[in-house]
Amino acid sequence: MKNYLLLGLCLLFARGAFAWGQKGHDVTAYIAERHLTPEAAEKVHKALGGYSPVYFANWLDFASHWPEYAYTKTWHYLNVDEGETTETMPKNPKGDVLKAVTEITEKLKSGKLTPDEETLNLKMLIHLVGDMHCPMHLGRLSDLGGNRRxxxxxxxxxxxxxxxxxxxxxxxxxxSYTEWKEQIDRLSDDEAAEITAGEPADWVKETHDICKEIYASSPEGTKIEYDYIFKYTPVIEKQFLRGGHRLARLLNEIYQ
Incomplete structure (x- = not known):
């Protein structure tokens, strides 16, 4: 009972600290899973002990609060203050989401990891690519990514x-996350190729552009109601699709 209570408390805390919530990460991971090549799917499931990527989609939100993985707390975001860009903003010496995704991808591609190291890095990558596509994870340091707005x-x-x-x-x-995938994941091959183009550095720039527009339309005290939800529904859907397809692309490249 105590373990379940602790897990519940961790969940509440994690939701307040990180992005997309559980549903968003599940959607991203499931879209990615459904676009893996047969070879990549087999290797991913083996590395995850037979589990789906969805099973571990939110794992890092919990793990970042555990002492052994506390070093990953800053990996969920990349703060970019007003007037700065993803290139000019001073880098966080503890790391950020772009640095983490880039380095984890390189390590997984190297083929030099032990099975345990591979599993750990794969679980991290599944989560962090989702974070990379949540607009407020490219928010300003001055307000802690909108936490103080x-x-x-x-x-x-x-x-x-x-x-x-x-x-x-x-x-x-x-x-549900499966219904999300069924309803929004209807891209043609050309459309899918278009959104998976580029590299993680390009993807964070794109997310930052969305974030800047959100700041402009959401000043302090904004009353967020039906009109705001209607305006940003396409953004949510597109970011889930981008995150899922791009994660699939990375995994397919890693596990060729």
């Missing part, structure tokens, strides 16, 4: 970061 979600006081974590995705569509 107060807004109202209907009649409840919250932060802009929290809205984009869980409130907005859950309000957009009350679907």
């Amino acid at each position: 107060p807004v109202r979600f209907f009649n409840r006081e919250t932060s802009l970061h929290s809205v984009w974590d869980t409130n907005l995705p859950e309000a957009v569509h009350n679907w």
Whole structure:
């Protein structure tokens, strides 16, 4: 019982600290899983002990609060202050999401990891590619990625970061992660090739551009209601698709 209580408390804390919430990461991981090549799917499932990528999609949100993985706390985001770009913003010496995704991908491609190291890095990559596509994870250091920008979600006081974590995705569509995939993942081959083009550095720039627009349209005290949800529904859907297809691309390249 105590273990379940601890897990529940960790979940509540993790939701407040990181992005997309559980549903968003599950959707991203499931879209990726459904676009793996047969060879990549076999190797991924083997590395994950027979589990689906979805099973571990939120693992790092918990693990970052454990002493042995505390070094990953800054890996979930890349803060970019107003007037800065992803290139000009001073780098966090403890790392960021772009650095982590780039280095983890290189390590997995090297083929030099032990089985345990491979499993650990794979679980991290599954989560971090999702984080890379959550707009507020490219938010400003000055307000901790929107955590210090107060807004109202209907009649409840919250932060802009929290809205984009869980409130907005859950309000957009009350679907399971499999229903999300079924409903939004309908790209043609050409469309899929277009969104998987580029490299992680390009993807964070794209997410930062979205983040800048969100800041501009969401000043302190913004009342977020139906019109805001309607405006940003396509953004949520597109970011889930981008994250899922891009994660699949990385995994297919790693496990050729």
